[in-house]
Amino acid sequence: MTDNDTPSPSRRSLLGWGGAGLALGAAAAGGAVAMARPDDESPPNASTAVPFHGPHQAGIATPVQDRLHFAAFDVTTDDREEFVQLLKDWTQAARRMTAGHPVGDGAYGGLPEAPPDDTGEALGLKPSRLTLTIGFGPSLFEKFDLADRRPDALVDLPKFAGDALDKNRSGGDLCVQACADDPQVAVHAIRNLARIGFGKVVIRWSQLGFGKTSSTTPEAQTPRNLMGFKDGTRNIAGTETDRLRKFVWASEKDGPRWMAGGSYLVARRIRMHIETWDRTSLQEQEDIFGRDKGEGAPVGKAKERDEPFLKAMKPDAHVRLAHPDANHGATILRRGYSFTDGTDGLGRLDAGLFFLAYQRDVREGFIPIQRNLATDALNEYIQHVGSALFAIPPGVRDKDDWWGRTLFSEEA
Amino acid sequence: MTDNDTPSPSRRSLLGWGGAGLALGAAAAGGAVAMARPDDESPPNASTAVPFHGPHQAGIATPVQDRLHFAAFDVTTDDREEFVQLLKDWTQAARRMTAGHPVGDGAYGGLPEAPPDDTGEALGLKPSRLTLTIGFGPSLFEKFDLADRRPDALVDLPKFAGDALDKNRSGGDLCVQACADDPQVAVHAIRNLARIGFGKVVIRWSQLGFGKTSSTTPEAQTPRNLMGFKDGTRNIAGTETDRLRKFVWASEKDGPRWMAGGSYLVARRIRMHIETWDRTSLQEQEDIFGRDKGEGAPVGKAKERDEPFLKAMKPDAHVRLAHPDANHGATILRRGYSFTDGTDGLGRLDAGLFFLAYQRDVREGFIPIQRNLATDALNEYIQHVGSALFAIPPGVRDKDDWWGRTLFSEEA
Ligand code: HEM
Ligand code: HEM
Numbered sequence: 096m097t098d099n100d101t102p103s104p105s106r107r108s109l110l111g112w113g114g115a116g117l118a119l120g121a122a123a124a125g126g127a128v129a130m131a132r133p134d135d136e137s138p139p140n141a142s143t144a145v146p147f148h149g150p151h152q153a154g155i156a157t158p159v160q161d162r163l164h165f166a167a168f169d170v171t172t173d174d175r176e177e178f179v180q181l182l183k184d185w186t187q188a189a190r191r192m193t194a195g196h197p198v199g200d201g202a203y204g205g206l207p208e209a210p211p212d213d214t215g216e217a218l219g220l221k222p223s224r225l226t227l228t229i230g231f232g233p234s235l236f237e238k239f240d241l242a243d244r245r246p247d248a249l250v251d252l253p254k255f256a257g258d259a260l261d262k263n264r265s266g267g268d269l270c271v272q273a274c275a276d277d278p279q280v281a282v283h284a285i286r287n288l289a290r291i292g293f294g295k296v297v298i299r300w301s302q303l304g305f306g307k308t309s310s311t312t313p314e315a316q317t318p319r320n321l322m323g324f325k326d327g328t329r330n331i332a333g334t335e336t337d338r339l340r341k342f343v344w345a346s347e348k349d350g351p352r353w354m355a356g357g358s359y360l361v362a363r364r365i366r367m368h369i370e371t372w373d374r375t376s377l378q379e380q381e382d383i384f385g386r387d388k389g390e391g392a393p394v395g396k397a398k399e400r401d402e403p404f405l406k407a408m409k410p411d412a413h414v415r416l417a418h419p420d421a422n423h424g425a426t427i428l429r430r431g432y433s434f435t436d437g438t439d440g441l442g443r444l445d446a447g448l449f450f451l452a453y454q455r456d457v458r459e460g461f462i463p464i465q466r467n468l469a470t471d472a473l474n475e476y477i478q479h480v481g482s483a484l485f486a487i488p489p490g491v492r493d494k495d496d497w498w499g500r501t502l503f504s505e506e507a
Numbered sequence: 508m509t510d511n512d513t514p515s516p517s518r519r520s521l522l523g524w525g526g527a528g529l530a531l532g533a534a535a536a537g538g539a540v541a542m543a544r545p546d547d548e549s550p551p552n553a554s555t556a557v558p559f560h561g562p563h564q565a566g567i568a569t570p571v572q573d574r575l576h577f578a579a580f581d582v583t584t585d586d587r588e589e590f591v592q593l594l595k596d597w598t599q600a601a602r603r604m605t606a607g608h609p610v611g612d613g614a615y616g617g618l619p620e621a622p623p624d625d626t627g628e629a630l631g632l633k634p635s636r637l638t639l640t641i642g643f644g645p646s647l648f649e650k651f652d653l654a655d656r657r658p659d660a661l662v663d664l665p666k667f668a669g670d671a672l673d674k675n676r677s678g679g680d681l682c683v684q685a686c687a688d689d690p691q692v693a694v695h696a697i698r699n700l701a702r703i704g705f706g707k708v709v710i711r712w713s714q715l716g717f718g719k720t721s722s723t724t725p726e727a728q729t730p731r732n733l734m735g736f737k738d739g740t741r742n743i744a745g746t747e748t749d750r751l752r753k754f755v756w757a758s759e760k761d762g763p764r765w766m767a768g769g770s771y772l773v774a775r776r777i778r779m780h781i782e783t784w785d786r787t788s789l790q791e792q793e794d795i796f797g798r799d800k801g802e803g804a805p806v807g808k809a810k811e812r813d814e815p816f817l818k819a820m821k822p823d824a825h826v827r828l829a830h831p832d833a834n835h836g837a838t839i840l841r842r843g844y845s846f847t848d849g850t851d852g853l854g855r856l857d858a859g860l861f862f863l864a865y866q867r868d869v870r871e872g873f874i875p876i877q878r879n880l881a882t883d884a885l886n887e888y889i890q891h892v893g894s895a896l897f898a899i900p901p902g903v904r905d906k907d908d909w910w911g912r913t914l915f916s917e918e919a
Contacts, residue, residue, distance in 0.1 A: 162690075162717075164847070210787055211789050213735075214733075214734075214781075214785055215731060216718075216731045216735045216845070218731060219731065277718075278717040279718035282718075282858075286785075286858075290782070293782070298854045298856065299850070299854065300849060301847070301849050301850050303717065303849070305694060305717070319628045319630060321698075322628070323623070324627070369626075370705070373622060373698075373702045374705075375622055376621055376622055377619050380623075381619075388623065433628070433691065433694075435694050436849065437712060437713050437715070438710045438711070442710045443710075444698060444710065444713070446694075
């Protein structure tokens with residue numbers, strides 16, 4: 096048995112195949128262990144593993160990784176025991192994958208007559224700062240006698256002006272957000288969780304994000320969204336412990352107790368009318384955001400990081416309406432990604448922003464801000480087509496802990 | 508006017524915004540030029556630009572980049588002049604984007620009352636080895652009086668056993684393959700070409716590939732496909748001039764003359780039945796390919812690069828059936844990518860291999876091999892759902908040349 100908690104410098108160690116190699120004999124002799132060749136094409140820091148254990152789940156305050164695979168699942172089992180076991184199995188798999196190991200260890204599944212424990216496509220890839228973050232949707236609390244454990248903050252989101260939500264891209268009993276600097280690592284993780292969950296959960300919808308649109312590290316270059324603007328300039332930094340405590344982490348006194356150290360995630364699939372946007376003048380584009388396109392500076396200011404002067408912006412400018420000063424201080428941590436999912440029936444790119452926002456309470460975060468955005472000039476160019484809300488339980492503390500333990504095992 | 512041919516070390520130079528900054532006055536003063544901050548998160552070599560000019564188009568023998576955005580377009584204009592002008596405009600945009608510059612230069616489009624020349628989301632990103640490769644589909648030759656210029660090798664692909672082709676993911680008058688180490692750079696390129704083509708061409712379908720499944724640099728680590736196997740082990744290397752000449756580049760004597768230095772591309776969207784595959788035993792998986800999963804060695808051999816001994820494999824093993832020895836020497840250059848496009852209506856990942864193969868003549872490349880794969884054991888786990896074929900014209904020679912010039916301007 097290997098130590099699952101030690102981040103590996105490389106998935107190349109092929110732990111999962113070690114046993115297989117022995118069992119296979121001739122075919123694998125001398126060949127079951129891949130060479131640890133230096134790979135010139137992998138990004139720097141790719142060898143880094145983000146610690147899985149902690150008071151909060153990783154993937155929220157963690158510096159935003161480049162790529163995303165997000166999956167919403169529905170629970171298909173009625174058996175609470177079975178579901179709890181799945182959460183334990185998922186936790187163990189997540190622990191291994193985020194450390195750069197394949198699911199399972201050499202002692203299992205390496206037998207030729209059994210399916211491998213790990214699907215294998217991430218072997219040879221670095222941990223790539225993979226984080227896996229689990230969430231529980233409102234509908235989960237209708238199952239397994241959980242009704243009285245549902246947090247008050249896990250409201251049903253109201254209908255917002257302009258919503259055109261597709262049921263097939265909305266909701267879900269569970270979610271897993273996989274972020275990594277290598278998309279293959281993120282895709283591998285979701286797929287292996289889905290596989291472990293076979294017969295107990297089924298993927299309801301999933302979303303690939305090819306480029307981050309937010310940063311939680313102010314010193315890094317701010318990424319640009321598909322409208323070409325720097326996005327995530329004013330965000331909560333992963334190092335701002337005070338603001339995280341104030342705006343992101345649910346506390347014991349917020350209730351319920353099982354959520355202490357957790358957070359709430361709003362996911363919105365926001366389609367952009369790219370073709371219309373691309374025919375809009377630079378001036379109008381800049382007016383819409385209240386920032387200039389090249390530098391990202393607020394209207395009337397010179398630098399991206401200068402404090403926005405809201406009154407210099409048009410009354411319907413996005414930043415003016417989204418800013419905490421316009422929302423009684425409401426503040427969220429944004430962690431969205433750009434997507435393109437081919438083309439729609441009209442030859443237009445199905446592209447936009449997969450918006451992800453973490454907050455301590457949606458009633459004091461996303462909801463008031465999104466309500467205030469009803470008059471946003473940006474609305475002419477976007478449409479919210481998917482929506483989901485999840486309670487993000489606290490972190491997994493150590494190797495005996497598991498995702499959701501506080502919900503399923505602790506006193507209310 | 509800047510020199511478009513000089514690869515820029517960084518898109519950060521923001522050439523496209525230079526003029527805008529001046530025109531915008533106060534809002535942009537001192538702010539129009541983004542800082543060239545070192546970006547710790549960008550991959551190594553990302554600063555490299557692949558030369559756009561040459562006897563062959565880049566993106567074929569070029570070492571395979573990590574990510575793909577592939578688009579098939581239909582032509583909507585009847586006006587040959589207009590279409591030729593589009594090809595010239597695209598060439599110029601491609602020249603700039605592959606060098607890491609935005610589309611257009613500071614002298615145009617930076618005016619606040621005009622839409623920007625470039626959509627902007629790749630500003631600040633490195634060239635990321637972007638290549639753009641154009642192709643002409645059979646249906647293009649039914650337009651613009653081109654019928655007699657259609658190459659004999661540009662056949663209509665026959666129907667193959669097991670094909671379940673979706674018209675909405677097949678065909679196209681034109682294609683552009685964008686490969687880059689950063690997906691945002693590839694997506695940006697396709698989108699800007701689509702935008703320049705507005706009113707003249709429309710995207711018919713497009714495909715994002717999140718991970719390469721082939722390598723054309725044998726010294727690099729072989730990537731793994733979504734079945735977890737190393738893919739692209741036996742491929743034509745970008746440095747094998749002789750084999751490229753023999754199997755990939757169309758020659759003058761193949762005819763037509765305008766195709767000399769070009770190639771033919773087969774694109775197949777191959778869906779994998781991932782969930783079924785994942786429940787298959789390791790032994791069966793290895794039998795199906797005729798290689799072991801950990802190392803990628805052929806049956807009975809120890810190392811990935813060992814020569815396959817076909818007779819040691821099951822008669823229906825993929826490698827045994829696809830190998831040149833089983834196909835009268837037929838050899839293709841594979842350059843495919845893994846895809847995941849969310850989930851289908853049944854909660855299964857819509858994932859697989861976007862297969863791309865280049866060859867001198869499909870009648871001596873893809874067609875015989877694919878016919879021979881009719882009895883492939885792999886067929887139980889895959890389905891071809893999209894198909895397209897394109898004639899890839901020769902490279903753009905210099906700054907006065909343009910994509911398709913030999914087709915549209917030279918004698919037959
Ligand atoms: C496609 C949709 C959207 C786009 C393209 C977009 C883009 C932007 C951009 C470019 C900025 C300025 C730079 C920055 O500070 O990050 C910004 C700021 C912001 N956006 Fe959005 N946004 C979108 C949707 C939303 C939604 C749905 C919300 C929340 C309901 C939101 C909340 C915010 C907030 C809170 C700020 C920071 C305001 C400030 O403190 O100055 N955005 N957004
Ligand atoms: C999802 C579908 C496919 C998968 C997963 C797949 C996978 C593989 C794998 C793992 C190998 C062995 C390693 C290597 O040499 O690259 C291979 C070899 C090969 N495949 Fe495929 N393949 C697929 C479809 C195709 C198709 C459609 C063709 C052509 C019609 C093809 C042609 C070849 C060739 C020519 C080889 C090299 C054989 C040799 O020279 O040993 N493959 N494939």
